[in-house]
Amino acid sequence: MTGTIQAPDTARNTGAGGPDASTRKSRRSRIAPIVLAVAGIVVVALLLFMVTRAPVEDARPTSLGFSLNSFFQWLGDLGPLVQIPLVLLAFAVVVGLILLLIEFAPRPGRFYFWLRLVSCFAIPVLAFMLLRPYQNAVVYVLAIAVILGGALFYADLHARQGAGSLFQLVLFAAPAGILLLIGLIYPAIATVIQSFFDKTGDEFVGLENYVWAFTNPQGFWSVINSIIWVIVAPLVATVVGLAYAVFIDRARGERILKVLIFMPFAISFVGAGIIWKFIYDFRQGDQVGLLNAIVTAFGGEPVSWLAIQPLVNTLLLLLVFIWSQTGLAMVILSAAVKAVPPEQIEAASLDGANAWQRFRNVTVPGIRSSIVVVVTTIAIGALKVYDIVAVMTGGRSDTTVLAFEMVNQQQRFQSYGHSAALAVVLFLFVVPLIVFNVIQIRKQREIR
Template identity: 50%
Template sequence: MVNQILYAAITIVIGVGFAFIYFWGSNWLLDRLLSTENVDGPTSIRRDSLRTRIRPWLFLFPALFFLTVYLVYPVFETIRLTFYDGGGRNFVGSSNWLWALNSPAFVQSLINNALWLIVVPSAATAFGLLVAVLADRLWWGNIAKSMVFMPMAISFVGASVIWKFIYDYRGSGEQIGLLNAAVMAFGGEPQAWITLPFWNNFFLMVILVWIQTGFAMVILSAALRGIPEETIEAARIDGASDIRIFFDIMVPQILPTILVVWTTITIVVLKIFDIVLAMTGGQWDTQVLANLMYDQMFRANHFGHGSVVALVIMIAVLPVMIWNIRQASSEQGTH
C-alpha cells in the first residue's frame, strides 16, 4: 500500500514537472526565436503576429498529440486489421466481415445489445425523471437524491460484485443471496438467476439501470427547476391535475434534456463490458459486442475478428454521439 502511494506521488510529480517544463520551455523558446528586440518596423509587427498565432498551438499540442496517438491512429489501425488475418500480417479481404455475418456468437451479441439498448436507457431515464419529480415533494428529498445518486460513485465491477451477492445461488445449501431469500420467504424455490437464458440479460441490465438512474435524476432535476413556476401555478389554477401537469407541461418543456440523457446512457450501453465480464463472463447467452471483441482479440488472439467487432461498436456509437453533441450545443445556444 505504501509503495503504491509512493509510486502515485512520484508519477504526479513527474507529470506536473514535465508539463511545467514543456509549457515554460516552449514559450521561452518561441519568445527567443521570434524576439522583437533590436527589430523595428514591419519585421517586428510580423514577428508579433506570428508569435500570437503560434502560442495557442503550443498549449494544444500535447492534447492533439495524445489524441492522435491514442485515438486517431488506433481507429485507422483497427480499420486496417479488419482486412487481415488473426496475426494482422496477411491480407484476407472481406473474410472477417463474412465471419461476423455467419457467426452465431456475433448474432447473439447483436441481439443482446439491442435488448440492452431498448431497456436500459428508457428505464434509467424514466426512473431518474420519476425520482427527480417525487423527491422535490419530500422534505427529505435531498437525502433521497443522494441515496439514488450514490451508485454513480461505484465502479461497474464494484456494482457487479454487490449484485452478484444479491443474485447468489448456493444449490441445495443455505442461501445467502438477497433475491433468493426474498423468493423463499414467499414460498418459492431459489434459482441460479444469472444462468437463466434470456432472462439473465435483464438481471444484468438492472445493475446498469441502478447505476445510471442517479445520473439521469441529477440532470433532469436541474432541468425541472428551470420550468417557470408561473406556468405550473397557472395550470393548477385552471384545475389541471398533477399527472396532467407532469405530462402536458413538465415533460414537453424538458424534452430536449430527456433526449440528451437518453442518448448519453445509450452510448454507455453500446460500450457495456465490465458488468457482463464480472457477472457471467459472457456465458449463458449473455455475450455482448464489447465482450465478444475482448474474447476474439485477447483470448482467441484473432485481431481481424476482434477489429471487426470493435468497428461495429464504433459505427453504432458515432451517430448517437454526434447527435448528442449537437443537441447539447443547441441547448447551450438557446440559454
Template identity: 70%
Template sequence: MATAPAPTAMTSARTGRTRLSRRTTGILILIAAVLIVALFLFMVTREPVEGARPTTLGFSLNSFFIWIGGLGPLVQIPIVVVLFAAVVGVILLLIEYAPRPGVGYFWLRVAACFVIPVLAFMILRPYQNAVVYVVAIALLAGALLFFADYRSREGAGYVFQLVIFMAPAAILLLTGLVYPAISTVVQSFFDKTGEKFVWFDNYIWTFTNPYGFWSVINTVIWALFAPIIATGIGLVYAAFVDRARGEKFLKLWVFMPVAISFVGAGIIWKFVYDYRQGQQIGLLNAIITWFGGQPVGWLDAQPLINTFCLLAVFIWSQTGFAMVILSASIKAVPTEQHEAAQLDGANARQRFFNVTIPGIRGSLIVVLTTITIAALKVYDIVAVMTGGRSNSSVLGFEMVNQQQRFQSYGHSSALAVVLFLFVLPLIIYNVHQMRKQKEVR
C-alpha cells in the same frame, strides 16, 4: 491645426512594392536556408567514397536517450526537468516574438528553419534513407512558416500561436483516436492474423456465430431497455420527492449506487443471484426457498433471463444519476407555469405531462443519451458476473474476449465497428440538437 497629408497613389504603390519586395526577399531567404540545410544533411549522410573516411555528426537523439536511460534516477530527473523547461521556454519565446516584426522575429524564423531539420536529422539519422525524410520535413517546415507569415495579417501571430497551442491536442487526437479508428476498420476486413484479406467474413461471423450474434442481440437489449427504465424510474422518483420532507436523504439513498463502480456493483449483485444446492446465501434464492420454491441459477438461465438480471444491476447503478439531473431540471421549471395550469383546471397528472415534461425536455435527452452510450459500452458487469457464458455476452465484452482469449483481431475489429455503428446515430442526433439550440439562440 495642421493635418497630415493624404497618401498619394504613388506613395501607396511604393509602399505596396516595398511590402512585396520584403515578402519576396523573405521567401528567397527561406528557400535558401532550406536548401542549405538540405545540402548540409546530404553531405553528412551520403554514402562514403571507398577508402575515404565517412563524414558524420557522431550524435543522434537515440544515443542521447540511451545515455539518459543509463543514468541514475537522481540524475535523470534534473536533466528531464531542465529539458522540459527549455522546451517550454522556446515555446514561450515563439509566442512572444512571433507576432512582432523586426530583427528578433527574423532571426527566430531563420533559427527555426535550421533547428527543425537538424532535430529531425538527429532523430532519423540511424535509419535508412533518413536524408529523404529530413528534406521533406525541412520543406514542410518552411512551407508552414511561410504560411504563418502570409496569414499574419489576420491577427498578431494568429496562425503561429494557433499551431503552437493546437498541435499537441491535434497530435494526441490523431494518434489516440483517428489512427486507431481507421486501423480498426481496416483490420476488420482481414483474418485473425491480420495477413489475409477476407472481405466481409468477419461481419458475417458477427451476425451468424453464437458469440457474435448474442453479443449483438444483448447489446441492443441493453441500449433499448436500460435508458428507458433507468430514466423513467429516476424521473418518477424525482417528481415524487420534489420539495418533500427529508428530500435530501431520500435522494441520497437512490444516488449512492452511482458512487459504486460497475465491478463493485457486479460483485454485490453476484451474491444476490448466488445459486447453490443446500443452504442459500444469495438473497433472491433465499427468498424463493423460504416460500417453498426451488433455487434458480439466475446467471445461467436462458434465453435472455440472465441478460435481464445483468441489466437490473446496470439500471440500479444509473437510476440515481438520472434522478439527480432530472430533479435539478424540475426545480428549474418556472412555478408560474404550474400555477397558470392549475388555475386553468389541470390536475397533478396533467401538469406533470403538459408542463414539467416539456420544461425538462433538454435534460431528458441528455440523460437518455448518456445512459444509452454507457449501456452500449458496458463491459465490467458482464465480465465480473458471468464472463460472457450462457449467451450473456455484449459487444464490449466480446470484443475484448475475441482479442485476448482467441487472439482473433479480425473478429474483434468487426465487433468494434458494429459497436461504433450503434453509437453513430446518437452522435448525429446530438449534433443535430446542438445546431438547433444554436439557431434558437
C-alpha cells in the same frame, strides 16, 4: 475644386494601403486554407506510403547522422548524475520550447518572423524524426516536414487575422492535438485497418471478420445484447430517474432519499456485479441468493437465474446497470426540474391544466436538454459496459456484449482481427448517439 479633392483620394486608393493591396491580401488569405489542405493530403499520402510499403531486402537503414534516440542514450551513459528519464527529458524540452514561443507570440518584428520561420520547419523535422524506425524513411521524413512546415508558414504569413495568428493558434492547440492524435486518432485508424486482416494481422481477409461478428454465436449475441442494452437502459433509467426527481422534489427527507438513491452510482460496476451476483446466486441446499431464498421459502425450486435463455439473463444483468445509473439520472433531472420557472407552472395551472398536463407540457419541454444529456450519457455507458458481464457471467449463456467480447477475443483467443472488427462495430453504434447529441445542442443554441 472637385478634381482637386478627388485626386488625393484616387492616389490613396491606388497606394499600398488601397483596395488593390487589400484585395491581394484577401486573395492570399483565401488561398492559405487551400495550401494547407493540399499540403495535408500530400503529407498523409507520403506517411501512409512510408508506413505500408514493403521493406527492401538487404537494404541498410539510412540516417541523417543524427538520431534523437542515440542522443538520449549518449546522455544516459555519461554517468549516474545525468541519467535523466527520457520521458522527463523530452517533456522538459517540449515545455521549454513552447514557453519560449509563447513568450514571443504574437509580438511583431524581425526576431519573431525568424522565430516563426525556423520553428515551422524545425518542429516538423524533430517530430517526424521519431518515425525513423521505418526502413529508408529519412527521405519521406524530410519531405513531410518540409511540406508541412512550408505550408504552415505560408498560411500563417497570409492569415486573415494577421501574420502570426495561425502560428499562435497552432502553438496553443498543439499539445491537445498531439494527445488526440496519439491516443485517439492513430489507434482508431490502426484498429480499422487491423479489422481487415486475420487473427495474426498478417493476411488480408477483407470483410470476413465483420461476417463473423454477425454470424458467429459469440459475435452475434454480443451485437444483439449491446443493442438491447443501448435501447432499454437509457429509456428505463431516465424514466425512473425523472419519476424520482419529480416525486422526491418536495417530499419530507428529500436529501436523505436522494443520497440513498444516488449511492448505487458511487459503487463501481465490479462491486455492483458482486452484490447482485449474490442476489441471483443459485445452488443446491441452503440458499444464499435473495431471490432463490424467497422462491424456496414458498416451496419452489431454486432457479439458475443467470442461465435462463434467451435474453432473460441479459435483462437481469441490465437491471444491475439500470440500478446503478438511476441515481445519476435523478440528480441531473432534479436540478433541471428545479430550474423550470415557477411562473410557467402557475400560468398553466390558472389555465386549468392538471398535474399531468403541467408536467407533460411545461416541465418536460423545459428540461429537454437535460434529458438529452442523461439519455446520451447512459446510452454510451451501456455500450461500453464490461465489468458487470465479466463479474457476473463471464459472457456465458449468451450474455456477452461488444466490449466484453472484444477483450475476450483479444486476450483469450488471440484473435486481433475479430477484436478489431467488434471495436469498429462498437464505434459505429456510438457515432449516431454523438451526432444526435450535437444536433440537440445546436437546436438549444438556436432557441436561446
